[in-house]
Amino acid sequence: MIEVKDLHKTFGSGTKKVVAVDGVSFTARDGEITGLLGPNGAGKTTTLRCLYTLMQPNSGQVLVDGIDAAADPLAVRRSLGVLPDARGLYKRLTARENIAYFGQLHGLDDATIRMRSDAAIRALEMDDIADRRTEGFSQGQRVKTAIARALVHDPKNVILDEPTNGLDVMATRAMRAFLKQLKNEGRCVLFSSHIMQEVAALCDRIVVIAHGRVVADESPDALRAQTGEANLEDAFVKLIGTDEGLAA
Amino acid sequence: MKSALIVFLKEVRENLRDKRTVINTLITGPLMGPLIFVMLINTMVSRELEKAEAPLKLPVIGAEHAPNLIEALRQQRIEIQPGPADAERAVREQDADVVLRIPPRYAESWNKGEAAQVELVFDESQRDAQSAVRRLQGALEGYGQRTGALRLLARGLSPSVMKPVVVAERDQSTPQSRSGQMFGILPYFFILGALIGGMALAIDTTAGERERQSLEPLLANPVPRGQILAGKLATTTAFSMTTVLLSMLAFSIASRFLPTDKLGMDLHIGLGFLARGLFVMLPLAALLAGLQTMVAAFAKSYREAQTWLGLLTFVPAIPTMLLTVLPFKPLPWMYAVPLMGQQIALTRFLRGEVVNSDALVLCFVCTTLAALAAYFVTARIYRSERLAISA
Ligand SMILES: Nc1ncnc2c1ncn2[C@@H]1O[C@H](COP(=O)(O)OP(=O)(O)O)[C@@H](O)[C@H]1O
Ligand SMILES: [Mg+2]
Numbered sequence: 001m002i003e004v005k006d007l008h009k010t011f012g013s014g015t016k017k018v019v020a021v022d023g024v025s026f027t028a029r030d031g032e033i034t035g036l037l038g039p040n041g042a043g044k045t046t047t048l049r050c051l052y053t054l055m056q057p058n059s060g061q062v063l064v065d066g067i068d069a070a071a072d073p074l075a076v077r078r079s080l081g082v083l084p085d086a087r088g089l090y091k092r093l094t095a096r097e098n099i100a101y102f103g104q105l106h107g108l109d110d111a112t113i114r115m116r117s118d119a120a121i122r123a124l125e126m127d128d129i130a131d132r133r134t135e136g137f138s139q140g141q142r143v144k145t146a147i148a149r150a151l152v153h154d155p156k157n158v159i160l161d162e163p164t165n166g167l168d169v170m171a172t173r174a175m176r177a178f179l180k181q182l183k184n185e186g187r188c189v190l191f192s193s194h195i196m197q198e199v200a201a202l203c204d205r206i207v208v209i210a211h212g213r214v215v216a217d218e219s220p221d222a223l224r225a226q227t228g229e230a231n232l233e234d235a236f237v238k239l240i241g242t243d244e245g246l247a248a
Numbered sequence: 249m250k251s252a253l254i255v256f257l258k259e260v261r262e263n264l265r266d267k268r269t270v271i272n273t274l275i276t277g278p279l280m281g282p283l284i285f286v287m288l289i290n291t292m293v294s295r296e297l298e299k300a301e302a303p304l305k306l307p308v309i310g311a312e313h314a315p316n317l318i319e320a321l322r323q324q325r326i327e328i329q330p331g332p333a334d335a336e337r338a339v340r341e342q343d344a345d346v347v348l349r350i351p352p353r354y355a356e357s358w359n360k361g362e363a364a365q366v367e368l369v370f371d372e373s374q375r376d377a378q379s380a381v382r383r384l385q386g387a388l389e390g391y392g393q394r395t396g397a398l399r400l401l402a403r404g405l406s407p408s409v410m411k412p413v414v415v416a417e418r419d420q421s422t423p424q425s426r427s428g429q430m431f432g433i434l435p436y437f438f439i440l441g442a443l444i445g446g447m448a449l450a451i452d453t454t455a456g457e458r459e460r461q462s463l464e465p466l467l468a469n470p471v472p473r474g475q476i477l478a479g480k481l482a483t484t485t486a487f488s489m490t491t492v493l494l495s496m497l498a499f500s501i502a503s504r505f506l507p508t509d510k511l512g513m514d515l516h517i518g519l520g521f522l523a524r525g526l527f528v529m530l531p532l533a534a535l536l537a538g539l540q541t542m543v544a545a546f547a548k549s550y551r552e553a554q555t556w557l558g559l560l561t562f563v564p565a566i567p568t569m570l571l572t573v574l575p576f577k578p579l580p581w582m583y584a585v586p587l588m589g590q591q592i593a594l595t596r597f598l599r600g601e602v603v604n605s606d607a608l609v610l611c612f613v614c615t616t617l618a619a620l621a622a623y624f625v626t627a628r629i630y631r632s633e634r635l636a637i638s639a
Contacts, residue, residue, distance in 0.1 A: 052468050056633070074470045076470060077470040078470040082465065082468040084464045086464040087461060088457075088463075088465070089462060090262055092260055092265040093265075097261075101258050102469060104258075105469040106469060107250075107470075149465070
């Protein structure tokens with residue numbers, strides 16, 4: 001479970017000051033998919049970066065399975081699987097070696113790494129590329145490898161920043177199915193997106209974020225009820241005030 | 249520490265698969281120094297040899313006034329040529345290194361037994377001309393002394409009355425020490441090798457990894473950043489030391505083929521040099537790796553990092569210049585200064601001198617402390633937020 005309480009994060013100072021996250025609070029529960037929906041520049045990536053302790057918030061608290069991220073960042077990172085906005089691979093290593101490297105950094109032994117890699121390679125249907133160097137991988141193959149290495153330690157909580165970005169239709173469908181599978185395994189899945197359809201189709205809970213603030217935090221049904229719009233798309237536009245930076 | 253080892257092993261494996269880095273570490277880096285040096289030495293040696301052995305061409309004005317002197321000079325392998333109309337001008341315009349002018353009253357003074365004057369026209373600031381001038385001076389003085397001795401004998405006096413003091417020169421320089429002087433720039437090539445060997449790694453592990461977008465996922469792992477940095481620095485140091493080792497081997501082989509014996513010089517880059525040299529270079533390689541990584545971490549892009557590190561390559565040239573241009577006695581405290589200590593120690597090793605172990609340990613410990621300081625500063629930068637974010 002991931003709990004975020006009144007998170008604030010600003011960049012720069014003086015005239016160049018940017019308030020990226022301005023009091024964000026929400027909870028992502030186990031066995032649910034939570035979607036962080038917002039237009040480009042809303043503060044989704046910054047929020048997630050504070051969750052996986054790459055950045056320190058100016059104020060506010062992050063709890064992962066009850067552990068305070070500020071107090072014990074290593075323990076938090078241990079219980080998180082992360083697909084960041086940046087998902088570069090080591091191009092001179094094979095997909096399998098990329099996965100194994102992260103497994104080792106998580107302190108796993110070789111047998112466990114072998115077992116988990118095999119399972120992930122099967123689940124993500126990447127047998128054909130597993131032993132190839134990642135140089136020249138397609139976007140979809142790269143994302144698969146990045147996800148496999150992010151999950152090698154079998155984390156309870158999974159954070160994905162715009163996981164379908166740059167994927168074609170087939171790869172996007174496969175990704176959605178995979179997220180559902182993670183949910184069915186009882187994990188806490190939190191992902192960000194600027195695509196309304198995607199969030200509507202997948203999520204048990206939707207956190208709508210605009211200008212660094214949470215403007216709604218509901219189930220899809222409740223969202224429709226709250227805005228009085230039968231169509232989720234209209235509901236989002238009404239919440240955010242504009243459809244700029246959003247995609248259907 | 250285990251995580252640092254994991255990072256180290258992965259970086260080594262990955263970089264060994266990179267052709268450019270491997271060529272840099274194993275070939276370009278180690279060979280660059282020796283090649284430049286061989287070329288340098290060869291031109292120096294062949295120029296010296298040419299000067300010493302070739303007959304010296306000497307324009308003479310008024311040769312007809314002193315046939316005996318001219319004959320004596322010819323015997324010293326000096327080739328007499330007709331003199332230019334204007335000796336001063338010929339020297340000024342570098343048409344001649346030196347011109348000998350024999351005035352018309354030379355014969356008259358000679359016959360009277362007075363001091364007969366000859367004039368040497370040359371330009372002291374013309375370095376190329378110096379050996380010609382010295383050779384001619386030597387020949388003229390020798391002739392003068394022989395003639396003087398003959399005159400004394402003719403008057404029934406011993407020639408030694410003219411020489412109340414005899415100077416016997418006892419040069420204390422050994423062949424090694426002479427070559428050490430000339431080879432004083434060698435340490436710079438080893439230090440340069442360390443920089444070149446580590447450069448690609450220092451960039452690749454920071455600015456490069458950020459640009460490839462793989463730093464952020466790496467930092468999401470439950471490993472303290474200091475350990476990741478330690479693993480990367482160890483890789484950079486290992487590659488850099490490999491370059492230094494190969495560079496020393498290359499020099500050792502090259503020195504066998506250098507015609508240094510023609511200069512009366514003897515240079516041994518043997519096993520002893522290798523062991524001691526690597527000992528003082530190890531902490532320096534770690535220090536340089538830290539500095540390179542620090543600079544590369546600040547850079548916004550791979551290219552920018554390359555530019556900055558290129559400039560950093562020239563920094564160690566400064567103590568080299570100072571030490572070769574201003575020859576001074578190495579004082580004990582100098583071993584404590586990183587770079588300078590290595591420079592002095594390596595130069596003395598090359599001269600075949602013994603550096604006492606206190607000085608070596610001082611050099612090792614002080615540079616190690618500096619390397620640790622560089623590590624902690626770099627680790628601070630590494631922990632900053634902006635390091636991981638690829639714009
Ligand atoms: N490292 C940074 N330095 C300065 N400003 C930043 C940085 N990261 C994000 N921002 C700013 O913070 C705001 C939120 O960005 P971000 O979290 O990336 O939004 P999203 O992921 O929702 O598109 C934007 O205005 C962005 O320009
Ligand atoms: Mg984003």
